[in-house]
Amino acid sequence: MTSVCILTTVHTPFDTRIFHKQARTLVDAGYEVELLCHHDEDVTKDGIRITTLGAANSRAERWSHLVKIYQMAIEADADVYHFHDPELLTVGILLSLRTDSKVVYDVHENYADAIRVREWIPDGIKPVLARGFPRVQSLLSRAIDSIVTADLPTAKGFANHGHDSVVTVRNFPRLENIEFREMSGESDAEYILSYVGGLDSERGLQRMLELTHKLRQRDIDVSLRLIGPFQNDDVERNAKSYIGRHDLESAVELLGYVDYEDMFAYLHQSDFGLVLVDTDRFERNVPTKMFEYMYAELPVVATKSGSTERYLDSEYSIFVSESLRESDVDAVVDLLRDEERRSEMGDVGHRTVIDEYCWEAEKSNLLELYDELTH
Numbered sequence: 001m002t003s004v005c006i007l008t009t010v011h012t013p014f015d016t017r018i019f020h021k022q023a024r025t026l027v028d029a030g031y032e033v034e035l036l037c038h039h040d041e042d043v044t045k046d047g048i049r050i051t052t053l054g055a056a057n058s059r060a061e062r063w064s065h066l067v068k069i070y071q072m073a074i075e076a077d078a079d080v081y082h083f084h085d086p087e088l089l090t091v092g093i094l095l096s097l098r099t100d101s102k103v104v105y106d107v108h109e110n111y112a113d114a115i116r117v118r119e120w121i122p123d124g125i126k127p128v129l130a131r132g133f134p135r136v137q138s139l140l141s142r143a144i145d146s147i148v149t150a151d152l153p154t155a156k157g158f159a160n161h162g163h164d165s166v167v168t169v170r171n172f173p174r175l176e177n178i179e180f181r182e183m184s185g186e187s188d189a190e191y192i193l194s195y196v197g198g199l200d201s202e203r204g205l206q207r208m209l210e211l212t213h214k215l216r217q218r219d220i221d222v223s224l225r226l227i228g229p230f231q232n233d234d235v236e237r238n239a240k241s242y243i244g245r246h247d248l249e250s251a252v253e254l255l256g257y258v259d260y261e262d263m264f265a266y267l268h269q270s271d272f273g274l275v276l277v278d279t280d281r282f283e284r285n286v287p288t289k290m291f292e293y294m295y296a297e298l299p300v301v302a303t304k305s306g307s308t309e310r311y312l313d314s315e316y317s318i319f320v321s322e323s324l325r326e327s328d329v330d331a332v333v334d335l336l337r338d339e340e341r342r343s344e345m346g347d348v349g350h351r352t353v354i355d356e357y358c359w360e361a362e363k364s365n366l367l368e369l370y371d372e373l374t375h
Helices: 016-028 059-063 066-076 086-098 111-115 123-143 152-160 205-217 233-245 260-268 289-295 306-311 326-337 339-356 359-374
Strands: 003-007 032-037 043-045 048-052 080-083 102-107 146-149 166-168 191-196 222-227 252-254 272-275 300-303 317-320
Touching: 003 016, 003 066, 016 032, 016 048, 016 359, 032 066, 066 086, 080 086, 080 359, 086 102, 086 123, 102 359, 111 123, 123 152, 146 152, 146 359, 152 166, 166 359, 191 205, 191 260, 191 289, 205 222, 205 233, 205 326, 222 260, 260 289, 272 289, 289 300, 289 306, 289 339, 317 326, 326 339
Parallel strands: 003 032, 003 080, 032 048, 080 102, 102 146, 146 166, 191 222, 191 272, 222 252, 272 300, 300 317
Antiparallel strands: 043 048
């Protein structure tokens, strides 16, 4: 049996793209899969063996495990190594040079765009890093057998740097075994706005809290359901401070991580999904959550960026400005009060995901790549 070792130091073991889509697809196709990552314990789930690097509560601790994950990868003696973080590029290069195995670099987003908004990077060096990173990434990736991207613009960037083994595997929802069952929630509000994903400013956390506050100021009985982890302690502290100052404790549900199948059940109980992302940050990077909302039969309320405009249509979404003007709040109120329109938009979005934007169609790109690498 062909063995695959997946490596990540950044992502959680049950990351949707890594675990629920790629790893499970590979297991179903007959590959033996081990995932090296930070976790509480070694465990096997859905046929995937998860081997822990230990805990990492800071960026420095994470980086200190780079030698360890390389050593564990060597011990795994896999036929294919598939790593998911730019900080693992040196590990990928060593695996490529010191083993006969194939090595795959999975690029989740355009990292130059990410660098421009990373709060922990000093403002003075952000422009230099953002300009220089694509070239450095390209040079380091020369030793890698294949590059997988999550979107077409990122793939085009690698192609422009002369890479010819680049495959796009878009991060569309996996629809298998999804049921819209009832889930217990804390909210008894008339309307529920939902968000799924990491919680930070660039993904719109502050805008979502402000929108909830503005709606409640208009006596709209609404609650905000946040499904996902805070990206760091400062983000959590600032969000909870805003919630407290604006008396939103009873209006904001912080569910944290929720299993993939359960996530859809929570979404289906909501009235629409929020994609209030930073428009520069998501000019090329595609917020997967909008497809998950659509499949859960939710209209999408989004800020307008290159990636959201590329996929969202007025038949199942509305756009608002980053500044959330009063006219934007008016549009949200109108949508909340028009149940028939929301239902129609939800139906169209649901059908669009099934027909065009689902993992069941997209996974063939991943499997074709692996077939080429292993034969």
